[in-house]
Amino acid sequence: MTELTDKIYYADKNILEIIESEFELIDRKSWYRLYRNKTDKSYWRLDEWDKYQEQFFVNLESTEKWSEFNDKTLRIELLKKSRGLSDEKCIWKDCEKNALNKIVYCENHAYNEMGIRK
Ligand SMILES: [Zn+2]
Structure with missing residues (x-):
């Protein structure tokens, strides 16, 4: 098992x-x-x-x-965990979060605005 x-x-x-x-x-x-x-x-x-x-x-x-x-929070957490955070800031206007690795957005903007799931 x-x-x-x-x-x-x-x-x-x-x-x-x-x-x-x-x-x-x-x-x-x-x-x-x-x-x-x-x-x-x-x-x-x-x-x-x-x-x-x-x-x-x-x-x-x-x-x-x-x-x-509603599993959206879990999906966003998984996106963050699988990609990992970079040292760069998210480029979304007024967003203070770190961007995910290899993309320019944080997990919230990647998921909600860009439709990135993985
Ligand atoms: Zn952001």
Whole structure:
């Protein structure tokens, strides 16, 4: 069993293999799939595959309104964690945050304004 210790992951090949072997599909609704971990019974949500969108796999606290759970904060945190911060400031007007590595925006402006997901 592979333990998923973070709250959110990019659904890369590795994660998709873990889902395949260690999770069961419970439900599908509005572009999402609800999965349950076979071992610890935790619930997770996977975005339906779309060739233009990055797919995320997110841990859910509960299954209530699971398809409406807002995971934007987690997605932004993951973007920041995966890219890392540079020493430069974000170039967005009046933004005081550091830019992410290899781009000129902080995680918030990269995500919200530029549509960068990974
Ligand atoms: Zn910024």
